[in-house]
Amino acid sequence: MNKTRQKIHDIIYEADTPAGKRFDISLIIIIIISIILVALETVGWINERYASIFNIAEWVITILFTIEYILRIISIHHPKDYIFSFYGIIDFLATIPKYISLIFIGAPVEALMAIRALRILRIFRVLHISRYIGESTFLVRSLLVSRAKIIIFLLFVLIMCILFGTLMYIIEGPEAGFDSIPESIYWCISTISTVGYGDIVPLTGMGKFLASVLMILGYGIIAVPTGIISAEMAQRKKNVDVNTRVCAECMNANHKDSAIYCHECGSHLDEEK
Numbered sequence: 001m002n003k004t005r006q007k008i009h010d011i012i013y014e015a016d017t018p019a020g021k022r023f024d025i026s027l028i029i030i031i032i033i034s035i036i037l038v039a040l041e042t043v044g045w046i047n048e049r050y051a052s053i054f055n056i057a058e059w060v061i062t063i064l065f066t067i068e069y070i071l072r073i074i075s076i077h078h079p080k081d082y083i084f085s086f087y088g089i090i091d092f093l094a095t096i097p098k099y100i101s102l103i104f105i106g107a108p109v110e111a112l113m114a115i116r117a118l119r120i121l122r123i124f125r126v127l128h129i130s131r132y133i134g135e136s137t138f139l140v141r142s143l144l145v146s147r148a149k150i151i152i153f154l155l156f157v158l159i160m161c162i163l164f165g166t167l168m169y170i171i172e173g174p175e176a177g178f179d180s181i182p183e184s185i186y187w188c189i190s191t192i193s194t195v196g197y198g199d200i201v202p203l204t205g206m207g208k209f210l211a212s213v214l215m216i217l218g219y220g221i222i223a224v225p226t227g228i229i230s231a232e233m234a235q236r237k238k239n240v241d242v243n244t245r246v247c248a249e250c251m252n253a254n255h256k257d258s259a260i261y262c263h264e265c266g267s268h269l270d271e272e273k
Contacts, residue, residue: 009075012068027068031122034061034094038116058116062098069095087122094119146232150225157221161188164214168207176203192218 011019041047041054069091073079082088097112165185172178177200178187187200191214202208247262261268 005075008071012072012075028123030061030064031119033057034116034119037061038113038119041113058098062095065091065095090118090121094122142229142232146228149228153224153228157192160217161185161192164188164192164210167210168202171204171210172202172207176201176207188214191215192221194218194222 010017011023014020037054037057040050047054072082072088072091076082083092093115097115100115101112162181162185165188166181168187169178169181169184172184178184183200190197191211194215196215202211247265247267
């Protein structure tokens with residue numbers, strides 16, 4: 001990799017350098033502006049008045065995204081590793097809507113807007129900024145360690161909803177709007193989550209009693225997952241690697257702060273070829 005490609009790689013894929021940080025922050029600002037434009041275009045009177053400005057702005061953003069996409073491809077040894085990665089597909093989808101509107105005239109506007117809205121997923125690149133990567137990695141690890149407890153808890157809640165839903169169907173019946181067990185389970189979920197749309201309400205004393213029990217349980221249920229994750233975070237030491245170096249050979253980004261070589265392919269992380 002020559003010096004120019006290495007420099008481009010360091011700026012685009014790594015955020016430990018001042019240039020890399022400026023690039024990531026600029027990218028985030030462009031993404032936010034793009035999402036705001038998509039939202040404003042759905043407001044009728046704003047779109048009618050500023051349609052030409054929106055069109056120009058969208059073309060500018062599309063061209064910037066296209067340049068970035070091309071630079072990401074040419075700055076690595078194996079472009080297909082990036083092209084077919086999660087971020088590679090998102091970057092591609094973020095680039096093509098305007099080109100589709102040129103090739104396929106009359107393409108559904110709503111479909112193109114939906115694709116453009118996917119650009120919000122690119123905001124997750126903010127997690128590659130070293131200022132935030134330690135916090136995000138710490139949180140993700142705590143969630144992964146807690147997933148078994150959370151799954152068991154959710155299964156318990158599901159079983160409880162089925163049980164209470166069945167009881168409400170037997171007690172209230174179709175006269176109160178509990179036409180079926182699935183309908184009763186829906187009511188149970190909306191009640192236990194403290195949403196309570198009010199489209200179905202119990203009429204009998206026993207039904208109201210069960211509804212009261214569910215409402216009280218709902219407040220406790222909301223707190224349990226938070227408690228599980230908080231306890232796990234308190235037990236784990238906040239000792240995570242915060243570097244953002246990406247191997248130019250295999251695109252692996254999970255390296256120790258003290259790493260000199262990639263632990264996947266063995267390439268030198270700072271090597272200039």
